[in-house]
Structure formats: structure tokens, C-alpha cells
Amino acid sequence: MLGYLIRRLAYSIFVLWGAVTIVFVVLRVVPGDPALVILGPDASPADVARLRHGMGLDQPLLVQYGHYLLDVARLHFGDSVRLGGDAMGQILLRLPATAELALAAVVFAVTVGIGLGVAAASRPNSVLDRVISVFTLVIQSTPTFWAGLVLLLIFARQLRVLPSEGAHSWQNVILPAITLGLGFLAMVTRLTRSGLLEISHESYLNTVRAKGLSERVVVFPHAIRNALIPVVTVIGLYLGSVLGGTVVIETVFAWPGAGRLIADSIGYRDYNVVQAGVILIAAVFVVVNLLVDLLYGLIDPRVSVGRQER
Amino acid sequence: MTATSAMADTIETTAPPARRRGRTGTVRIVGSLAVVAFYALCAAFGPILFRFDPVAVDTRNRLLAPLSHTSEGHLVLFGTDQIGQDLLAKMMQGARVSMTIGISALLLSGLIGLVFGILAGWFGGWLDSVLMRLADIQLAFPGILLAILIAAVLGPSVGNVIVVLSISGWVTFARVTRGQALATKNREYVDATRVLGARTWHVVRTCVLPSCRAPFLVIAALHIGDVILAEASLSFLGLGTPATTPSWGTTIAGGRDLLSTAWWISAIPGIALAVLVVAFGVLGDALRDRYDPKLAGR
Numbered sequence: 001m002l003g004y005l006i007r008r009l010a011y012s013i014f015v016l017w018g019a020v021t022i023v024f025v026v027l028r029v030v031p032g033d034p035a036l037v038i039l040g041p042d043a044s045p046a047d048v049a050r051l052r053h054g055m056g057l058d059q060p061l062l063v064q065y066g067h068y069l070l071d072v073a074r075l076h077f078g079d080s081v082r083l084g085g086d087a088m089g090q091i092l093l094r095l096p097a098t099a100e101l102a103l104a105a106v107v108f109a110v111t112v113g114i115g116l117g118v119a120a121a122s123r124p125n126s127v128l129d130r131v132i133s134v135f136t137l138v139i140q141s142t143p144t145f146w147a148g149l150v151l152l153l154i155f156a157r158q159l160r161v162l163p164s165e166g167a168h169s170w171q172n173v174i175l176p177a178i179t180l181g182l183g184f185l186a187m188v189t190r191l192t193r194s195g196l197l198e199i200s201h202e203s204y205l206n207t208v209r210a211k212g213l214s215e216r217v218v219v220f221p222h223a224i225r226n227a228l229i230p231v232v233t234v235i236g237l238y239l240g241s242v243l244g245g246t247v248v249i250e251t252v253f254a255w256p257g258a259g260r261l262i263a264d265s266i267g268y269r270d271y272n273v274v275q276a277g278v279i280l281i282a283a284v285f286v287v288v289n290l291l292v293d294l295l296y297g298l299i300d301p302r303v304s305v306g307r308q309e310r
Numbered sequence: 311m312t313a314t315s316a317m318a319d320t321i322e323t324t325a326p327p328a329r330r331r332g333r334t335g336t337v338r339i340v341g342s343l344a345v346v347a348f349y350a351l352c353a354a355f356g357p358i359l360f361r362f363d364p365v366a367v368d369t370r371n372r373l374l375a376p377l378s379h380t381s382e383g384h385l386v387l388f389g390t391d392q393i394g395q396d397l398l399a400k401m402m403q404g405a406r407v408s409m410t411i412g413i414s415a416l417l418l419s420g421l422i423g424l425v426f427g428i429l430a431g432w433f434g435g436w437l438d439s440v441l442m443r444l445a446d447i448q449l450a451f452p453g454i455l456l457a458i459l460i461a462a463v464l465g466p467s468v469g470n471v472i473v474v475l476s477i478s479g480w481v482t483f484a485r486v487t488r489g490q491a492l493a494t495k496n497r498e499y500v501d502a503t504r505v506l507g508a509r510t511w512h513v514v515r516t517c518v519l520p521s522c523r524a525p526f527l528v529i530a531a532l533h534i535g536d537v538i539l540a541e542a543s544l545s546f547l548g549l550g551t552p553a554t555t556p557s558w559g560t561t562i563a564g565g566r567d568l569l570s571t572a573w574w575i576s577a578i579p580g581i582a583l584a585v586l587v588v589a590f591g592v593l594g595d596a597l598r599d600r601y602d603p604k605l606a607g608r
Contacts, residue, residue: 018447026460141535141587143542146562146580149569153577157570244452248543252566263547266462278459286450 005294012290019282020072023275024065028057040269077276082265087272091258091280097167098246098257104177105242106235109184114228116185117192118219124197132193136186144245148179148252165254176253180245184238188231195227202226236292240285335596342596345589353409356402364554368394373572389574391564400556401579407557408583411471412538416530418476423483424522428514430484431491442488445481453478457540461549471550475537482529490521524601531594535587542583558583 035051036043052058056067071077077087120132139147155175156164163172199205200223208218246259254260258277265273368390371380376389376397388397430438448456457474464470491514494500500517508516544550545559553560558579565575 014443015447015450018443019450022447022451022456023459026456026463137588137591138584141539141591142584143539143546143559143562143580145543145546146576146583149562149566149576150580153569153573240450240452241454244454244458247455247458248547251547262458266458267548271462274459274462278455281455282451285452289450 008290008293012286016283016286019286020069020279021065023278024068027271027275028061028064028068072279077279078272080265080270080273082268082270082273087270087276088280090273091261091277094256094258094261095280097255098243098250098259101173101176101180101246101250101255101257102239102242104173105181106184106239108177109181109188110231110235113185113188114192114224114231116189118196118224120189120193121196121200122215122219129193132189136189139182140186142182144179144182145248145252147182148176148249151175151179152252167256172253172255176249176255179252180242180249183245184242187234187238191230191234192227195230196223199223199226232292232296236289239288243281243285334600338592338596339600342589342593345585346593349405349409349586349589352402353405357399357406360396360399360402362395362399362403364556366393366395370394373568375572376574376578388578389572391561391575392568392572397561397575397578400561401558401582404556404558404561404579405582407468407551407555408538408541408559411468411475411541411551411557412534414472415475415479415537415541416534418472419479419533420483420526420530422476422480423485424487424519424526426480427484427487427489427522428491428518431488432495432510432514432518438488441484445484448478448481454540454543457544458547458549461544466549466552468551468555471541471544474544475540478540479533479537482533483526486525486529487518487522490525491518494518494521524597528594528598528601531590531597535590535594538583538587538590 035048035055035057039047039051056064059067075088079085080087080090083090116132116136120129123129152164152175155162162175163169164175166172196219202223205218205223208222209215243259246255246257247263248259249255250257250260251263258280262274262277265271265277368380371386371390371394372392374380374386374390374394376387377385378389379385380390386396386398388401390396391400426441430441457478460474460477461470464474494517497517500513503513503517541550541557542559542562545557546563548563550559551557553564556564561579562576562583565572565577568575
């Protein structure tokens with residue numbers, strides 16, 4: 001177990017290093033002079049040269065990369081051009097709001113998704129099952145920001161039952177969380193359904209049935225525990241798109257989180273903040289996946305992570 | 311109407327096993343291809359029939375509701391937007407932009423994936439380790455976030471969006487190609503081809519590539535929907551196509567501030583986009599059921 005833990009931890013650090021390097025490559029090596037990008041096309045050559053020197057862009061690329069890695073290790077991403085103050089500090093300030101939104105989205109997706117999945121699996125090929133499968137296909141195929149706009153239009157503008165923008169009360173989180181969770185909801189529904197159908201004829205479930213217990217007891221808690229194992233795995237993987245989705249969804253709902261800050265900063269060419277935000281989100285994603293992998297053994301005793309070679 | 315036919319086709323997914331074998335999912339494949347073909351026709355000929363001028367401003371006919379008439383007496387099926395442009399014409403143009411981006415990005419990421427996959431799977435060794443670790447790292451990045459980062463640096467243009475979406479999409483193709491290359495590498499017929507004196511390129515072309523065809527089709531159909539959705543998201547954030555070449559995403563974003571007064575500007579392009587992506591999703595699922603029985607019904 002300890003060996004696995006160390007290997008897995010080393011792997012996570014490696015992946016994080018790779019992500020940090022990708023950000024460096026994108027921001028420095030991709031065509032276009034960052035100094036020119038920041039100052040805009042009308043800047044005088046002298047200004048550009050001064051900023052290049054200030055940013056260390058006149059040094060060899062490897063030296064720049066070395067400085068960059070040191071800065072990242074110290075969580076120093078420079079100051080925000082627009083807001084002033086430390087770029088990472090600005091992101092961290094808004095991280096709780098994003099975490100709240102992402103958590104609400106995951107809770108919504110998992111609870112409703114399991115419910116729909118159980119309902120669909122209880123009578124395979126019934127009308128209900130088909131309606132649910134069409135529903136999941138449609139929500140997987142709609143652009144999330146568009147779904148958000150439609151929900152806004154219906155619940156905030158027409159029915160006026162929920163607030164449309166900002167984060168003033170607990171009701172504000174409802175619409176953005178539902179929007180952000182829709183894709184994940186579809187995934188959880190599909191996985192729960194196929195998981196339940198796959199194990200529905202396992203002998204331990206027949207034992208439960210033979211004891212005369214109702215089908216409800218067969219599902220909760222007996223079948224669901226094993227059917228949910230794949231769901232737990234995808235929670236970790238899917239969190240990536242949930243976190244990436246916050247950039248778009250927070251913009252739609254004017255949610256004061258890190259995602260919206262990243263989107264706004266792009267518009268203002270505030271690349272230090274963008275860089276800090278992207279790296280932080282990648283780090284959160286890597287850590288969550290590490291935790292999911294480690295927790296896997298606890299949920300499914302058949303999996304012995306210590307001996308498992310990934 | 312297209313939406314309902316696509317939905318009716320989905321229902322076939324759960325058809326009883328007896329009907330599955332043989333030509334699995336023909337109805338779904340034909341139905342979804344018909345929807346895709348309809349969109350392709352709209353993209354190809356729509357802009358010719360309904361001329362779209364990105365800079366035309368027609369203040370008298372601003373924000374007309376769907377099915378109303380302009381001051382000249384023309385019917386505007388989907389209404390007009392805030393500068394009086396016919397939404398139908400704008401969407402035809404958008405179909406062209408979105409589908410061009412989707413197909414180009416798909417081909418480019420497929421090509422990158424194919425080359426990397428063969429390099430990794432066939433030649434193996436350190437190249438395999440490097441490429442597959444690169445894939446792992448990229449998967450650790452939420453795809454849309456990487457796209458946003460690159461698009462922010464490159465700036466909005468059609469070409470840049472294609473590049474951005476190809477970079478974020480190659481991993482799946484590479485993994486599948488690598489898997490197929492590994493699976494075929496040690497087969498007897500490959501050995502036989504080699505013994506007969508075939509060069510590496512010939513073996514790859516005749517033995518590995520054909521085995522990639524079916525999985526590639528499946529992934530392509532599932533992936534192109536994601537690409538079109540990602541393009542719309544980028545355009546919504548102002549990182550996609552410029553306003554002079556309006557994609558569906560740009561049009562949806564343009565109607566955002568007018569939701570309560572002119573819902574159709576955002577709603578109708580969104581529906582059009584969703585129907586196309588549903589069609590690709592149905593197509594991908596049907597192709598997967600046909601070519602990969604192990605995954606059928608999942």
C-alpha cells in the first residue's frame with residue numbers, strides 16, 4: 001500500500017509538472033510576443049523592449065523556464081495587471097465560490113442521476129427507460145451555456161421564481177449548479193443504469209430476492225453499492241470538465257468565482273491571472289483524481305490498490 | 311421534425327437482442343446520417359439562397375419575432391436580431407462556419423492521433439513512453455481549459471479555433487491507434503507480410519490502418535459533436551470565431567443580453583446546434599453497437 005501510495009503520488013507530481021510545462025509552452029513558445037500581446041499592437045517598440053526586459057523575455061528560453069518553475073513552486077505568478085495584487089491571491093479569493101458551485105453541481109448530478117438510473121434500470125426497455133435515455137442524450141448534446149440561458153429565460157425571466165445573477169442568497173446557486181451538472185447527470189444516469197442491469201442477475205441479489213425481500217431492498221442497499229463503483233471513478237474524471245465548465249457557466253450567471261475571473265482576465269489580457277487560474281484548476285483536478293484512486297480500495301474491497309499496477 | 315426522428319432513432323438503442331444482430335442499428339445510422347446530410351446541405355447551399363451580409367444593418371427590421379414580416383413584406387422564419395439581420399440567413403452561414411470548424415478539427419486531430427498512435431504502438435520504446443505520458447498530462451487538463459488558454463493567446467479566428475480544438479482532441483485517436491497497432495503487431499499475418507519482404511510503411515498501411523477504420527469511425531462521430539460544442543463555448547467566451555464569420559456560438563452569445571425581449575436570437579441557434587449534436591451522438595452510438603458488440607447498449 002505504501003509503495004503504491006508513493007508511486008501514485010510521484011505520478012501525480014509528474015502530471016502536474018507536465019501541466020505546468022504545457023502552460024509555459026503555450027504562453028511563451030506559441031507564436032506571438034507576450035509583451036506585444038499585453039501592450040497591444042499600437043505599443044511603441046521601446047515600451048515593448050522595456051516590458052520584455054521586465055518580464056525576463058530577453059533571456060534564453062531555458063533560463064526563462066527555470067525561473068518559471070521556481071516561481072510556480074513558490075506559487076508566485078506575478079501581479080494582476082488589472083486588479084493589482086498577487087494573481088494567485090486573486091484566484092484563491094474567488095475559489096470558495098467556485099468550489100461551492102462545483103460541489104452543488106456534483107451533488108445535484110449524483111443524486112438525480114442515481115435516481116434516474118435506478119428508475120430506468122427497474123424496468124428496462126419500458127417507456128420510462130426510453131424517455132430517460134432520450135433525455136440523457138439530449139442534455140449531453142446541448143451546449144451547457146445555452147442550457148443555462150434557457151433555464152435563465154424560463155425560471156428567472158418568465159416565471160421569476162429564481163434569481164438570475166450574482167451570489168446574494170442560497171437560491172442563486174440553484175440555476176448555475178443545475179446547468180453545470182447537466183452533462184455529469186447524463187453520465188451518472190447512464191452508468192447507474194448499465195451498472196444495475198449488469199449485476200441484476202448476480203447470485204447474491206437472487207439470495208436477497210429468495211429471502212422474500214422486496215425489489216426496493218434488492219436495489220437499496222444491496223445492488224446499488226456495487227453498481228455505483230464506476231460512478232465513483234467518473235466523478236474524479238468528470239470533475240475536470242465540471243471545473244473547466246465553471247469558466248463558461250460562471251460567465252453566464254455572473255457567478256463571482258475563479259472561472260469567471262479567468263474568463264474576464266482573458267478579455268483584459270491579464271495573463272498572470274489566467275496562468276494562475278489554469279494551473280490551480282489543473283492541480284485541483286490532479287489531487288481529486290489521486291484521492292479517488294486511493295479511496296477506490298475502500299469502496300470496493302475486491303480492489304487491492306497495493307498490488308494493482310496501473 | 312428532425313429532432314423527433316433523431317429521438318425515435320435513439321429508442322432503438324434499447325431494442326431487444328433478437329433485432330440487434332446482423333445489421334445492427336441501420337435505422338439509427340440512416341436516420342442520423344439524414345439529419346447530418348440536411349445540415350450539410352444547409353451549410354453548402356443555405357448561404358447562397360439566403361444571402362448573409364455580416365455588416366448590413368437594417369434598423370427598421372430590428373428584433374422581429376419569428377414568423378413575422380419585414381417592412382418590405384418578406385417573411386422572416388426565425389425572426390431578426392438586434393441589427394435587423396435575418397436569423398435564418400445568419401444560421402445558414404453559422405452552419406457553414408461551425409461544420410467547417412468541426413470537420414477540419416476532427417480531421418486534423420485524427421491525423422495527429424493516427425501518426426502519434428502508430429509511432430507509439432508500432433515503434434514502441436521511449437517514443438511510446440514519451441507520447442503516452444504526454445497524453446496522460448493532457449488528460450489531466452480539463453480540455454476546454456486548455457482550449458481557452460491557447461485560444462486566449464492566439465486570438466479569435468477560424469484557423470486558430472481549428473488548431474486549438476485539434477490540439478485538445480488528438481489523445482483519444484492516438485490511444486485507439488496505439489491499441490490497434492499493439493494488437494496487430496504480433497499477429498501471424500503481419501509476420502508473414504514481413505517475411506515476404508514488406509517495408510514497415512507497407513505493413514502499417516496494409517495491416518494496421520485497416521484495423522483502425524471501425525474504431526476511428528465510432529470515435530469520429532462521437533468526437534465531432536464535442537468539437538462543435540467546444541467551438542460554441544469558445545465563441546460564447548469571445549475566443550472563437552470573429553463577429554464577421556458568425557458561428558452558432560457567436561450568434562447565441564449575441565442574443566444573451568436580449569433574453570427577455572428577444573428570446574429567439576439565442577434559443578433557435580441553440581436548438582439547431584443541439585439537434586445536430588444529437589444526430590452525431592446517435593450515429594456514434596449506433597456505429598459502436600455495430601462494430602463493437604462488447605460495448606453494445608452501454
